[in-house]
Amino acid sequence: TQLLEQSPQFLSIQEGENLTVYCNSSSVFSSLQWYRQEPGEGPVLLVTVVTGGEVKKLKRLTFQFGDARKDSSLHITAAQPGDTGLYLCAGEEPQGGSEKLVFGKGTKLTVNP
């Protein structure tokens, strides 16, 4: 079973600060997805990265997929309280046909006003 490790596990910052969270694995994934989850709700998709070295931007969020497709990072610029939530990365296994997702444990982000 492929594993995804996310770091840090918890992050508490002040509004306006920048931050980066990481998602690492020793295995290759066909694609990697980032989700944000709020308490009591399901994960909401932020982005899917497919190509090694790919960079995608979503307003103040920048996502990067490692060249070897084993790791990814999420950078948030000028964080706002509305960014608070659990950020999950999920990798799609490259074989088997199911496209099932393997999730990390998540990074719980708190942005204080």
Add this chain to the structure above:
Amino acid sequence: DTGVSQDPRHKITKRGQNVTFRCDPISEHNRLYWYRQTLGQGPEFLTYFQNEAQLEKSRLLSDRFSAERPKGSFSTLEIQRTEQGDSAMYLCASSLVLAGGDTQYFGPGTRLTVL
């Protein structure tokens, strides 16, 4: 289209009782997935359907668990003789598989508490 819906949102039951959850996927999505998420963990894959066929089941899915998708649209997940360890958030996701992969969209989940 209102996205993936799940019912109920919350379920409290006593140990030993049976429970059933329902998931309605996004219209026209041919794949439906069930995941389980416990506190402090990411979701873990349980099973998935392509149309009405159940194609894969995780070893996490014991004999007490059964899932169906009879007409290739909505799905149900039943847990028989619930145990306290079954307490978790049960998440459903759907996708439309096209060449090159798919993107899974999650429902709001059903929170199960077994007393």
